[in-house]
Amino acid sequence: MIGIVSTAYFTVKDRPGIKTVKKYWWRNVVIQHLKFRGKAFIIATTGYGKANAAMVITYLMEEYPSLETVVNVDLALSTNDKFDTTDTVLATKFIYRDADLTVFKDIKYGQIVHEPEAFSFNTEFVNQVKNFKLGVSDGIVGTADMLIYNSKQFKEMVDKYGQTIDVIDTEAGAIAQVTKKSSVNFIALKIMYNNALSPWDNDPLHKFKIYETTNTLKYLLARLFNLLSSRLVLDFTKNNNDELEIINELFELSHDAWPKMFKKNVVKLVSGLGPSLMLIDKKGVTPEALDIVEVMKKKIEDEGPSKIILGEDEWKNAPKKWLRKLMFLQNIHVNDDELLWNKSAKYDLQTEKMFSIEELAKQIAKVIADRSQDKSSYTYDGGTVIKKHLLVALDASISFYITHNETHEFVETASQGSQLVANEFMKFLNEQLAEVESPFSKIVIYIKIPAMGAAKLPVYITTKNKVNTPISFSGYSQKDQKVYTVVDITRNDYDPLKVGSFKVTIRLKNDK
Numbered sequence: 001m002i003g004i005v006s007t008a009y010f011t012v013k014d015r016p017g018i019k020t021v022k023k024y025w026w027r028n029v030v031i032q033h034l035k036f037r038g039k040a041f042i043i044a045t046t047g048y049g050k051a052n053a054a055m056v057i058t059y060l061m062e063e064y065p066s067l068e069t070v071v072n073v074d075l076a077l078s079t080n081d082k083f084d085t086t087d088t089v090l091a092t093k094f095i096y097r098d099a100d101l102t103v104f105k106d107i108k109y110g111q112i113v114h115e116p117e118a119f120s121f122n123t124e125f126v127n128q129v130k131n132f133k134l135g136v137s138d139g140i141v142g143t144a145d146m147l148i149y150n151s152k153q154f155k156e157m158v159d160k161y162g163q164t165i166d167v168i169d170t171e172a173g174a175i176a177q178v179t180k181k182s183s184v185n186f187i188a189l190k191i192m193y194n195n196a197l198s199p200w201d202n203d204p205l206h207k208f209k210i211y212e213t214t215n216t217l218k219y220l221l222a223r224l225f226n227l228l229s230s231r232l233v234l235d236f237t238k239n240n241n242d243e244l245e246i247i248n249e250l251f252e253l254s255h256d257a258w259p260k261m262f263k264k265n266v267v268k269l270v271s272g273l274g275p276s277l278m279l280i281d282k283k284g285v286t287p288e289a290l291d292i293v294e295v296m297k298k299k300i301e302d303e304g305p306s307k308i309i310l311g312e313d314e315w316k317n318a319p320k321k322w323l324r325k326l327m328f329l330q331n332i333h334v335n336d337d338e339l340l341w342n343k344s345a346k347y348d349l350q351t352e353k354m355f356s357i358e359e360l361a362k363q364i365a366k367v368i369a370d371r372s373q374d375k376s377s378y379t380y381d382g383g384t385v386i387k388k389h390l391l392v393a394l395d396a397s398i399s400f401y402i403t404h405n406e407t408h409e410f411v412e413t414a415s416q417g418s419q420l421v422a423n424e425f426m427k428f429l430n431e432q433l434a435e436v437e438s439p440f441s442k443i444v445i446y447i448k449i450p451a452m453g454a455a456k457l458p459v460y461i462t463t464k465n466k467v468n469t470p471i472s473f474s475g476y477s478q479k480d481q482k483v484y485t486v487v488d489i490t491r492n493d494y495d496p497l498k499v500g501s502f503k504v505t506i507r508l509k510n511d512k
Contacts, residue, residue, distance in 0.1 A: 001040040003070040009045045037229040049145050053171035057178045072172050072188040077196035080166040085209045086216045089139035089167050091188040092121045094176040098144035119176035125185040132227050133244045139166030143173025148196045191216050226251040238272025243292050246393045253458040262389045263288045274378040287380040289388035361428035372438035387441040394447045418459045424486045426473045433471040
């Protein structure tokens with residue numbers, strides 16, 4: 001069982017794969033017991049301060065004896081110039097920054113009598129989380145029932161303590177002290193709201209920074225839940241960031257099911273052996289290789305938030321580094337009760353180059369044809385790997401809607417719409433790759449689609465042929481082509497009634 005402790009309150013809705021077993025109040029704490037993908041999680045929302053944190057973690061350890069791991073996920077303030085808003089620190093070392101018992105012999109500032117100078121954790125679980133490469137940095141957390149408002153306070157504390165503290169909070173040190181006395185693993189993931197040494201209490205960007213930080217927290221938790229609930233043995237230590245981004249999304253959308261598209265009995269994913277991943281079965285005797293390639297990687301750092309409206313007065317003193325985000329906000333205004341995918345077409349068309357399905361299919365086909373020239377094989381544990389596969393992830397900007405040729409009604413069903421999207425791509429892919437032979441046992445193209453009722457819908461386009469035969473993707477239906485029309489909205493048609501229904505938007509960096 002894994003525990004998530006935070007001062008933030010997370011609302012969890014039951015849906016496929018997620019079930020609320022129990023939700024209740026204890027003292028001033030909200031406890032949510034969940035089953036996520038078959039694994040048990042406890043989410044505890046606690047108040048601020050060391051006493052509240054110690055009380056909660058003690059209760060959880062006594063009430064849930066099967067608790068193995070506790071993760072403190074929260075917003076915090078940075079005292080290190082290299083950490084900015086939304087940066088995340090993975091902390092495994094904790095001290096008290098308001099404990100001064102130096103009157104006792106051999107006790108250092110920040111240390112409690114009969115306790116270590118710092119509470120440190122270096123367990124297999126820590127390595128596992130680091131292995132996920134969630135975009136986090138290492139840092140030391142200083143905990144106290146007080147905040148630091150200026151550099152003078154911080155300097156006085158560091159002069160006493162004698163080493164740099166990267167993050168200040170009011171909970172993690174107490175949780176670390178309690179869990180250190182047991183066999184429970186503990187780490188803290190702290191998302192930076194602001195730098196404590198800057199005048200943050202009257203920050204004109206306060207609303208914007210809170211929005212971005214809490215959004216990062218939700219994003220981080222979602223990925224952590226998916227990876228920690230996996231039943232597979234995961235080793236991503238040698239994967240690059242682009243590959244990890246794709247792998248994380250696949251876990252988010254399809255969880256443990258996606259590796260089985262390539263190998264049915266896979267129990268372990270291992271990186272660093274030549275291909276992007278090696279798919280290993282329980283006995284390890286028939287490993288299969290998987291290469292991952294992304295077509296047209298987007299620049300995540302260039303994107304601003306999708307939903308927020310700020311007044312002009314709040315941007316008077318905005319630093320230059322926020323100007324790009326301000327420009328984003330001026331181009332898109334989406335209220336919480338509106339559907340982003342119904343509004344995003346206008347923004348995309350104003351700021352990014354749009355691509356037709358045919359153009360993108362040609363680029364995908366070129367990547368597959370180039371990769372198919374490599375007939376070499378991989379080795380694992382001294383033996384030759386017989387099968388290798390290719391996963392092509394598409395990250396692009398293309399918007400369209402689908403209409404019925406006879407009734408002229410829009411297709412609004414997500415499942416049917418995603419099939420038609422795949423069908424449209426397959427038409428062009430099969431034309432482009434008709435003469436290409438590949439050494440891959442299976443080629444899968446993965447496209448992610450925002451749609452009503454889901455954060456994203458995965459679309460998988462799969463080959464139907466085996467290795468060393470002309471590439472052909474299965475599932476294409478000429479019947480669908482006669483019944484439906486895919487309308488490209490790059491014809492400058494901004495009619496919200498027309499770009500509504502099942503309009504698909506997939507982002508791609510602007511190649512100018």
